[in-house]
Amino acid sequence: MSATESTATELAAVTPAIAPSAATARRIRRSRAVLWLSLPLAFVALVVIVVPLLGVLPDPHRQHLDQTLLPPFFLDGGSMSHPLGTDKLGRDLLSRLVTGGRLTLLIGLVGTVVAIVPGTLIGLLAGYKRGWVDTVVSRFIEAQLALPFVLIALAIIANRGSSLGVLIVVLALTGWAPCARVVRAETMALRERQFVLGLRAAGASSARIVLRHVLPNLTGVIVVLATLQVGTAILVESALSFLNLGIQPPDISWGQILASGREVLTQAWWISTFAGLAITVVVLLVNLLGDALLSHYDPKKRKF
Amino acid sequence: MSSSLASFGARKIGAALVTLLLALTAAFALGHLSGDPVYNILGPLAQREQIDAMRADLGLDKPIAEQYVTYLGDTVRGELGDSLQYFRSNSELISSRLPQSLQLLVAAIVLAILIGVPLGTLAAVKEGTWWDRAASTVALLGQSVPVFWLGLMLILIFAVQLRLLPSGQSGGLDHLILPAITLSLLPLAHIARLTRASMAEVLAEPYIDAARARGLSTRRIVGLHALRNAALPVLTVTALQTGVLLSGAVAVEYVYSWPGLGTLALEAVQFRDYTLAQAVVIVGAVAFVVLNLLVDLLYVVVDPRLR
Numbered sequence: 001m002s003a004t005e006s007t008a009t010e011l012a013a014v015t016p017a018i019a020p021s022a023a024t025a026r027r028i029r030r031s032r033a034v035l036w037l038s039l040p041l042a043f044v045a046l047v048v049i050v051v052p053l054l055g056v057l058p059d060p061h062r063q064h065l066d067q068t069l070l071p072p073f074f075l076d077g078g079s080m081s082h083p084l085g086t087d088k089l090g091r092d093l094l095s096r097l098v099t100g101g102r103l104t105l106l107i108g109l110v111g112t113v114v115a116i117v118p119g120t121l122i123g124l125l126a127g128y129k130r131g132w133v134d135t136v137v138s139r140f141i142e143a144q145l146a147l148p149f150v151l152i153a154l155a156i157i158a159n160r161g162s163s164l165g166v167l168i169v170v171l172a173l174t175g176w177a178p179c180a181r182v183v184r185a186e187t188m189a190l191r192e193r194q195f196v197l198g199l200r201a202a203g204a205s206s207a208r209i210v211l212r213h214v215l216p217n218l219t220g221v222i223v224v225l226a227t228l229q230v231g232t233a234i235l236v237e238s239a240l241s242f243l244n245l246g247i248q249p250p251d252i253s254w255g256q257i258l259a260s261g262r263e264v265l266t267q268a269w270w271i272s273t274f275a276g277l278a279i280t281v282v283v284l285l286v287n288l289l290g291d292a293l294l295s296h297y298d299p300k301k302r303k304f
Numbered sequence: 305m306s307s308s309l310a311s312f313g314a315r316k317i318g319a320a321l322v323t324l325l326l327a328l329t330a331a332f333a334l335g336h337l338s339g340d341p342v343y344n345i346l347g348p349l350a351q352r353e354q355i356d357a358m359r360a361d362l363g364l365d366k367p368i369a370e371q372y373v374t375y376l377g378d379t380v381r382g383e384l385g386d387s388l389q390y391f392r393s394n395s396e397l398i399s400s401r402l403p404q405s406l407q408l409l410v411a412a413i414v415l416a417i418l419i420g421v422p423l424g425t426l427a428a429v430k431e432g433t434w435w436d437r438a439a440s441t442v443a444l445l446g447q448s449v450p451v452f453w454l455g456l457m458l459i460l461i462f463a464v465q466l467r468l469l470p471s472g473q474s475g476g477l478d479h480l481i482l483p484a485i486t487l488s489l490l491p492l493a494h495i496a497r498l499t500r501a502s503m504a505e506v507l508a509e510p511y512i513d514a515a516r517a518r519g520l521s522t523r524r525i526v527g528l529h530a531l532r533n534a535a536l537p538v539l540t541v542t543a544l545q546t547g548v549l550l551s552g553a554v555a556v557e558y559v560y561s562w563p564g565l566g567t568l569a570l571e572a573v574q575f576r577d578y579t580l581a582q583a584v585v586i587v588g589a590v591a592f593v594v595l596n597l598l599v600d601l602l603y604v605v606v607d608p609r610l611r
Contacts, residue, residue: 143326146592150551151585155334158573158581235450239555242452243570258453265456266464276453284448
C-alpha cells in the first residue's frame with residue numbers, strides 16, 4: 001500500500017502538472033475526433049448499402065452503347081441523367097461507384113477479420129507462452145514480413161487465377177503478421193504485471209488468464225490495429241484489381257472501376273479519377289480514425 | 305569486445321538464414337500446394353498424356369518432399385529454372401529486367417529520404433505549429449492514396465494535359481521522373497512520420513537542453529546532435545520500406561509500362577508461368593532479407609550500446 005503511494009508521489013513529481021480541466025478537455029476533444037471521423041464513414045457505408053435498394057439510380061450493369069463516355073454534369077455535354085458521366089459501355093458511373101462500394105467495403109471488413117483474429121491469437125500465444133513457441137512464431141512473423149504482399153499474391157494467383165476467395169486468402173496471409181507482432185509485444189509486457197502474477201499464484205489456468213484478463217487489456221491496441229487494417233485491405237483490393245489480379249467483371253469494386261478507366265484515361269479522365277478519389281477519401285478517413293483511436297486509448301503513443 | 309561483435313553478427317546471420325529458408329518454403333508452398341499448375345496451364349481440354357508429359361518435364365510427378373529438396377538445392381545454387389512462357393532461363397530474364405527496377409527503386413528511396421527526413425525534422429522542431437500539421441497531413445495522405453492512382457493522375461496532368469513529361473517506358477532521365485515520384489510517396493510518408501517521432505524524442509533529451517544552455521543555435525543543435533541520434537530508427541524503417549517498395553513497384557511499373565521486374569512478374573502471372581513468378585518472388589525475398597541483415601549489422605557498428 002505504502003509502495004503504491006510512494007510511486008504515485010514520484011510520478012506526480014516527475015509528470016508536469018496538468019490542470020485537471022485541461023486534461024479532461026483534451027480527452028473530450030480526442031473522443032470527439034473519433035466521433036467526427038466515424039460519422040462520414042458510417043454515412044458512406046449507409047449510402048452504398050441503402051441507395052441501391054431504393055431504385056433511384058440506374059442499373060449499374062445496364063449498357064447504353066449510344067451513350068458511351070459521357071462526361072460528368074459540370075462539363076460540356078454532361079447532364080444530370082448521368083451526374084458523374086458514363087463508362088465505355090455507357091453504364092452510369094455514379095451507380096457503379098455506389099454499387100462497387102459495397103464489395104470494396106465488404107472486402108475491407110472481411111479482410112480485416114481474417115487478418116486480425118489469427119494475428120491476435122498467434123500474438124497472444126507467443127507473447128504469453130514465450131520459450132520455443134515464441135521463437136518459432138517470431139521467425140514466421142519475420143519470414144512473412146520478408147514477403148511483400150504483391151509477391152504472395154502473385155505466387156498464389158499465378159496458380160489459382162484470381163477470384164474473391166483468393167483475394168481473401170491473400171489478405172489473411174499478409175495481414176496476420178504485423179498484428180501478431182504488436183499483440184505479442186504487448187502481451188509480453190502485460191504478463192509481467194502484478195495482476196497476472198497474482199492470478200497465476202492463485203492458480204488460474206493460462207487460457208483463462210489470457211482470454212479473460214490479458215485480452216481485455218489489449219482491446220484498445222486491437223481496435224486500432226483493426227481500423228488501420230481496414231484501410232490496408234481496401235488498398236490491397238484496389239491494387240490487385242487494378243493489376244487485373246483481383247475483382248473481375250461483371251463484379252464491381254472501386255479498384256475494378258479504376259482499372260477499367262485506365263484504358264480510356266485520355267478520353268474519359270473522370271472514371272479513374274472518381275474511383276480513385278472514393279478509395280483515397282475512405283482510406284484517409286479510416287487512417288485518421290485509427291490515429292484518433294490510438295491517442296484516445298493511449299495518448300503517450302501519439303505519433304503525429 | 306570484438307568477439308561479442310562477432311557472436312552478435314553470427315546470431316543475426318543465423319536468424320536471417322532461418323527467415324530466408326521459411327520465406328523460400330512459403331514461396332514453394334504457395335506455388336505447389338494451391339492446385340496443379342499443369343492443369344491450370346493446359347486447361348480442361350488437355351489430354352491425359354499431355355498432362356503427364358508436362359508433369360514429368362517439370363518434375364511434378366515426383367513426391368512433394370523430393371520436389372522441395374530439389375527446389376531448395378537449385379535455389380541455393382542460383383538456378384531458378386526455366387520460364388514456361390519465354391523458353392529461357394528465369395535468371396537470365398530477371399537479370400535483363402533488374403537494372404530497370406533498381407534504377408526506379410534507388411531513385412524512389414533517395415527522393416523519399418531527401419524529402420521525408422527534412423519534413424519530419426521540421427515537424428518535430430516546430431511541434432504543434434502549422435508546419436507540424438501540414439507535414440502530418442502530407443504523411444497521412446501519402447499513406448492513404450493508392451500509388452497506381454497517383455501515377456494515373458500524374459500522367460493525366462503532366463503527360464496528357466501539360467505535355468511536359470513522357471507518360472511511360474524507360475528512356476532518359478525525364479522518363480524516370482514521374483515513376484520515381486509516384487513510387488517514393490509511401491516510403492516518404494513512413495520516413496517523415498518516423499523521423500518526426502524519433503526527432504521529438506531526441507529533442508527532449510537533457511543533452512539537447514545542455515547544448516541550448518551553451519548557446520548553440522537550433523540549427524546547429526538539430527544538424528550536429530539531434531539528427532545523428534535520430535538517424536538509427538530512420539535507417540531501420542528505410543530498410544523495411546524495401547518490402548513496401550517492391551509491392552508498390554509492381555503497380556507503378558504497370559502504370560508507366562516500365563520494363564522492370566514488376567511487369568515481368570505480371571506477365572508471368574497472366575500466362576500462368578508459375579516458375580517465373582516463383583523466381584521473381586525468391587529474388588524479392590532474398591533482396592529484402594539481405595538488406596535488412598546489412599542494416600542490422602550496420603546498426604551495431606554505429607551504436608555500440610546494442611552489442
